[in-house]
Amino acid sequence: MASYVEGGKDYNRDMNYIGDRITQDGRDGWPVQAGRYRLIAARACPWANRTLIVRRLLGLEDAISLGLCGPTHDVRSWTFDLDPGGVDPVLGYERLQQAYFARYPDYPRGITVPAIVDIPTKAVVTNDFPTITVDFETEWTDFHRDGAPDLYPDKLRDEIEEVAHRVFTEVNNGVYRCGFAGSQEAYDSAYDRLFTALDWLEERLSEQRYLVGDTITEADVRLFTTLARFDPVYHGHFKCNRNKLDEMPALWGYARDLFQTPGFGDTIDFVQIKRHYYVVHSDINPTGIVPKGPDLSNWLTPHHREQLGGRPFGDGTPPGPPVPAEVVPAGHTPLPA
Template identity: 75%
Template sequence: MAADHPEHSTAGTYTVKGKEFTRDTRYITTRVTRDGRDGFPVEAGRYRLVAARACPWANRTIIVRRLLGLEDAISLGLPGPTHDERSWTFDLDPDGKDPVLGIDRLQDAYLRRDPEYSRGITVPALVDVTTGAVVTNDYAQITLDLSTEWVDHHREGAPDLYPEHLRAEIDEVNAVVFRDVNNGVYRCGFAGSQEAYERAYHRLFDALDLLEERLTTQRYLVGDTITEADVRLFTTLVRFDAVYHGHFKCNRTKLTEMPALWGYARDLFQTPGFGDTIDFAQIKQHYYVVHTDINPTQVVPVGPDLSGWVTPHGREELGGRPFGDGTAPGPVRDDERVDAAHTPLR
């Protein structure tokens, strides 16, 4: 991979500058808000969330949408797990077209927003169904806005994933988790030199060790309920042994060898709204097929054994109330169920 050459990952365009992985974070930052100050007011049925199950950044939005009960307010488009250099594609849908947007490539929705759009065609993307144009692909802000701007459309009993009195601590934890864990695994996997890789490797596992210590004595990352911080860490942890440990060379320790983090990840996986959004087959297909610079044969590993994800975790002993004063989401909609063969939740 040549220095400064643009490539694509599940979260957009990146470059390798001085052999160091650098993510392009120049997203479309238009927001959908209650007051519509950016020209896009909250309106049930107007927007479609395009979010591939394979992508950890998109997976966050699928989880939050489900926890908050926004399925009727915001429809969900699901591209397949692989894409080419141009765009994510809707190859899982009949005739290879999204049934609502009528397009076969997510790129089309970006070009409707900006005919000269030249950055990464990323998921998640919130698309205005009335125009077919992307409103935003700012994944970090999308989930926060689902919690704070879409309140009028939350289900009865929806949890508060971004409680006001904990926001400063959540933001602080999220910053560390993004830098050293969510993005840290990518810095390991796409490092352009031994030195860059080892720096990323040590930062990743130093952060995981701190999280292991933190989660040894508390059930969730911030406070005693599930918050945005848990959603953001979970989507990396659930992919760790299946992808990052081998494919991205994050191989000091498996998740299953870190007791607190493994118990924490299983606790969340078994919580409605988390594990029922995870498609391990699509996750592996995406990373091992798309990243041909890392895996030129495109051979997808058979393992690991997934049965451990549904074993008892014992985290209840630490207390905590998963949904606070709220309740668990109901059953997954029939048209949004993960293929039973792709998950240990059956």
């Protein structure tokens, strides 16, 4: 397994991704085209989880197919061990690494999810997770379902990006800076920054139902995937333990509100999430033991956030049930079957 902690140092995420965009005008050589691309994700990964949520909310299942990697991987690559024979049925690959090498034979960086693969060439197009969901929202509009919400409205984009920037640096990536800190000093600094940001969010969300405006936006998707992993993983495994999420009333109510909203909780696989972190990060958890707790049934308790007003989907409608092949397995989620 790879080493995630570098002794004596802060954790710095490598943000150099393949920056190609799939757009209506095809300016990077990749035009929007239904059926041409395959989203490769893993339910365990918070960055990939964003794409699963947005794809569901917008109804892009028929336009962009989905391949799911298993929750664990080795130093080389995520693998398709959930599929029969361990092979993705569309790409014919055992490892996501093969799609990267099909385009860049000497690709030097980590093999990450989410990734979008061009099916005709079986080569990776992009793994730039911050732009993948934005492009789903703005470039794939011809294939949105009837009633799809506007997750990236023009009038709110500046505020969405401002809020999302702080959420990313201090919370989404902040938990990793705690967990992968290589010194006490680095950990202490990361811990303080994380909980300063969570306190800011607690205050913000005590007065409004969603992060920006009165409907669900891209900003909410980005925060939710970290909150869903906080008590099961980050509190213990990453030592983010000033308090649990369920001890922060506004954030906990907000997280439950979203979890119980179609398109959010039905993408969450708590079994895979815990298995990923506790098994893959062997330098943090060398025994590989996956904890049995916490009790996750509290995700279904009433949140009362509707009292703050707001309309989850604005002028749109909720998505329908998940595609049968994409339903989270029974026992992996507290949601009823």
